[in-house]
Amino acid sequence: MSVKYIPVQWNPNKWYYDAALLAGVVLFLWVFIYLTPGALGHDRPINPQIHNARAFGACAFLMLTVILCIGPLARLDRRFLPLLYNRRHFGVLTCAVALTHAFYVLNWYFAFSATDKYAAVLEANTSYGQLAGFPFESLGIFALLCLLILAATSHDFWLKFLTPPVWKSLHYLIYPAYAAIVGHVALGALQDQQNLTFAWIVCVGAGLVAGLHVAAALKEQLAGDYEGGGGDWIDICATSAMTEGYAKIAQLPDGDRVAVYLNEGRLSALSNACAHQNGPLGEGKIINCLVTCPWHGFQYNVTNGRAPAPFTEKVPTYRVRVENGTVMVHRQANPPGTYVEPVPLPSAEGAV
Amino acid sequence: MKKAPFFVGYLPVPRDLRVFLWIICALLVVGAGAAGYAVGSTQDNPGDGAFRFDYGRQTVTGVIELTPLPLLHVTEGNDRIPAGRTLMMTAGGKAGVPDRAAPLEGQLATVSGVLLERGDLDMLQLRGGQGGLRAAEGDAPAVTPEPLGRWKLTGEICDGKCLAGAMRPGRGLAHKACANLCLTGGIPPVFVSTQPVEGAEYLMVTGPDGTAMPDAAYDRVGQFITVEAEITRHGDLLVMAIDPATMEVSD
Amino acid sequence: MTGGEFIVRLAQIWLTAGAVTGALFLTIGMDRIDEDARGAYVFRPLLVPAVLLIWPLVLWRWFVLETGRDNWAARHRPPRKQHLVVAIVLAGLILISLTAGLMVRQSWPGDVAPEQLTRAVGEGQ
Known part of the structure; x- marks a missing residue:
């Protein structure tokens, strides 16, 4: 939200978030790498390079599984929204862990050969026509590339430069990446290990991701925002449905969503898409006369859609009117930052 | 829904949410440690190579x-x-x-x-x-392989070096690409038989009639397969000349 | 040149083009199209990996912003409609991957014994 870009905008909650994140990752890796070799009781130990590759690989899989659960969980229960707040740091760390896994694999299984190791990982196994023995490394490479693109474009600059919809579309790559990773594990580690513990963990984790996504999408579909229709002025809701400090969201005929707020007894309408990451502004609330996004707390003046100085973000505004006890919005959005005079909500007695 | 505590990242966490978030954090961190132990301590024995x-x-x-x-x-x-x-x-x-x-x-x-x-x-x-x-100086004695007939064996084709201990584990499908790389580099392929053949659990693999292991076999490296082969004894080592047409993935 | 070497070469060319794009964009382009970037230099190295990877997208956006073709309304149209499709496809792919992986999974057939089909020529019957 700062006027000038800086590498990372820290605040106490981000410190807590990252501390918990690091604690979890370090604990997983420490236990796996230093504690379990003693517990295994093999005649001779697994090569440290392979042991480490497995530790980082399993860690990356679980991290990505948790990351992918956060989105649908937050849509099903708003209390999970704080986990979404700093999810980009989680993603960048996951990418680093996955990259470490790849380096261990590359510098062990594909090293010590006359063939260049990067070429070797692409061509040593070409049995693409079969499931068992499929070159599952290629699925891992694809997923790693996706994670690299996501991590590399995580700075807020990219959101503004690419625009939130393009950035979001690009970050949809996480879904093919996760599907590829499940395939990578299913055709790699799960084929190899006779012990089924990891297979169970993978099935439960991936099943959770699949189930939560379908549940959240269905919930959104069923509870879908009211779709207004008609002429230029679109019905939103009855005036009695408005709550002070909160918004009503409706979908306009062109698919855009509008959020109509009641602030100090007067109505104003903004685009529902936050200028930062297109978060659902209408699901936020008004704090000190400023609409506050539930995702990252970006704020906008409810009358003109402008972030308070020194910030410069702007969202489109809409014209509002009240007719026969119904709140209506003009379907044509005003350019971002356009002031619209708030419309007083007729008193309850007057509306009846 | 609107009564739910509202979290703003740069403001202190609402009191109602604090306990919930601490529980989530604790679950995730403890879960991470437990998962690390569960996955790490159940890895298969890589053998004594x-x-x-x-x-x-x-x-x-x-x-x-x-x-x-x-x-x-x-x-x-x-x-x-x-x-x-x-x-x-x-x-x-x-x-x-x-x-x-x-x-x-x-x-x-x-x-x-x-x-x-x-x-x-x-x-x-x-x-x-x-x-x-x-x-080396001296006369070399003649080497005469002893044919042992045609056999149907069940087991796995590996690269002999990783299997013998250059990598632990040095077999299986996760190791397949590495095994292929070793084999194309000229390392002898070795078949691990489910049960000993004439006393030998490990047999060196070639193709039929004095050829190298056929390309078709590369697709089956690391898998458990059944294959027919002419077996010959070379000194104290068994060599199996596999017939690629008979190669089948085992049930 | 083998298939693997060819792909590695392509990747090198892609990254080189990204490096050239990055050198131009991070020194000249950024200041022209984003006022928040003017005078801000510490964060720029963080952007290098992304330019290396997605430089065609960078060039396209640079062109759009430089030529004033940016459409403000498009900035506020998140791709939300795809949620359900994405969720179903993702769930389907996960299910297929895991089922396929578990179906072809093998256990060591330790109980299958070697079988002699024919005796060697000249060997006693």
Whole structure:
């Protein structure tokens, strides 16, 4: 939200978030790498390079599984929204862990050969026509590339430069990446290990991701925002449905969503898409006369859609009117930052 | 829904949410440790194969035979590798020694290097250059393979070096690409039989009629398969010439 | 050149083009199209990996912003409609991957014994 870009905008909650994140990752890796070799009781130990590759690989899989659960969980229960707040740091760390896994694999299984190791990982196994023995490394490479693109474009600059919809579309790559990773594990580690513990963990984790996504999408579909229709002025809701400090969201005929707020007894309408990451502004609330996004707390003046100085973000505004006890919005959005005079909500007695 | 505490990242966390978030954090961190232990402590046993640096450098002399990959029939051994043993050989890394051994076919050669050992399976990793493999003086006795007939075996094709202990684990499908890389580098393929064949659990793999392992077999490396093969005894090592047409993934 | 070497070469060319784009964009382009970037230099190295990877997208956006073709309304149209499709496809792919992986999974057939089909020529019957 700062006027000038800086590498990372820290605040106490981000410190807590990252501390918990690091604690979890370090604990997983420490236990796996230093504690379990003693517990295994093999005649001779697994090569440290392979042991480490497995530790980082399993860690990356679980991290990505948790990351992918956060989105649908937050849509099903708003209390999970704080986990979404700093999810980009989680993603960048996951990418680093996955990259470490790849380096261990590359510098062990594909090293010590006359063939260049990067070429070797692409061509040593070409049995693409079969499931068992499929070159599952290629699925891992694809997923790693996706994670690299996501991590590399995580700075807020990219959101503004690419625009939130393009950035979001690009970050949809996480879904093919996760599907590829499940395939990578299913055709790699799960084929190899006779012990089924990891297979169970993978099935439960991936099943959770699949189930939560379908549940959240269905919930959104069923509870879908009211779709207004008609002429230029679109019905939103009855005036009695408005709550002070909160918004009503409706979908306009062109698919855009509008959020109509009641602030100090007067109505104003903004685009529902936050200028930062297109978060659902209408699901936020008004704090000190400023609409506050539930995702990252970006704020906008409810009358003109402008972030308070020194910030410069702007969202489109809409014209509002009240007719026969119904709140209506003009379907044509005003350019971002356009002031619209708030419309007083007729008193309850007057509306009846 | 609107009564739910509203979290703003840069403001203090609402009191109602604090306990919930602490519980989530604790669950995730403890869960991470537990998952690390669960996954790490249930890895399969990689076997007892290893580089035997503790034996010191081994130097023996014998007759080179090409199957087409080279074998050494030891005629002048030492305590570890007595005369009469048949050794598979490899260079350092993922490379075999076919080019170095080919000119010495049927002749005596002295080889020197470090032994890799896994149960009955052993392989000598030769030093580079003349120090690892050189012609030796003397008359080479003739080497006569003994045919043992056609067999149907169940097991897994691996690269002999990783299997013997260059990697632990050095077999299985997660290791398949590495095994392919070793095999194309000239390292002898080895078949792990489910049960011993004429006393041998590990057999060296070739193609039919003195050819190298056929390309079709690369698709099956690391899988559990059934295959028919002509087996011959070369010294104390069994060599199986697989018939790729009979190769089937085992149930 | 083998297939693997060819792909590695392509990747090198892609990254080189990204490096050239990055050198131009991070020194000249950024200041022209984003006022928040003017005078801000510490964060720029963080952007290098992304330019290396997605430089065609960078060039396209640079062109759009430089030529004033940016459409403000498009900035506020998140791709939300795809949620359900994405969720179903993702769930389907996960299910297929895991089922396929578990179906072809093998256990060591340790109970299958070697079988001699024919005896060697000349061997006693």
